[in-house]
Amino acid sequence: MNPATPVRVLDRVVLPADRAQDWLARWRGDYLPGATARGLRAPQVLREHTGTDSVALQIIWELPGIYDFYGMRAAAAADPAVAAFWSDTDAVALTRERHVMAMQEEPV
Template identity: 45%
Template sequence: MNREPAPEGGVEILDLVVLAASDVEAWLRSWRTEYLPGARERGMSLQRLWQSWTGPDTVAVRVLWSLRDDRAFYGSRSAANRDPRVPEFWARTDALALDRDRQVLQPVALGAAATEVPA
């Protein structure tokens, strides 16, 4: 029986921030200088940064982070809770953002039954 490899156990975080198009560049500058350095210090590794138009004058910014495992995730979260710069940054973001969401994701092993294709 062939099986897919077990998940590595890593954690990925997908942040979504929807902004007015006119606010995107300023928000990204702020994110790069105020949030990114601290996130890296807390063990978050930046994987991807995307932006996409969601309307004629709105842009969604998506940020994909990774951490080595759930212990690293909870350690990072705890460190963020102790750092007053983190809630201050997100409060300023919330004053601008039209929408914001964070998803914390871990891979799931599918197993052999999930990969079978019906005839």
């Protein structure tokens, strides 16, 4: 992978429908400021109804390259507030996953 290839991070959190708005408000207030300070940028938040009583929130982030991704990971690991946020999320989420992706480079 070219270190200058932009990286996308997809966080997908499935929550009970009645907890989604509260979680999103907490994400905006407690998680987002630190995430942007760690280099995650341009979050897009998508809402998907996954059932009559559940909602998936999909958050797509950007990082300039793979080195920025690893720097963000190191900063997150050093911040106890990050672990606390995701621990609290796991207490209410039905499922949670993170995918890290980069554009496929075409062979020369």
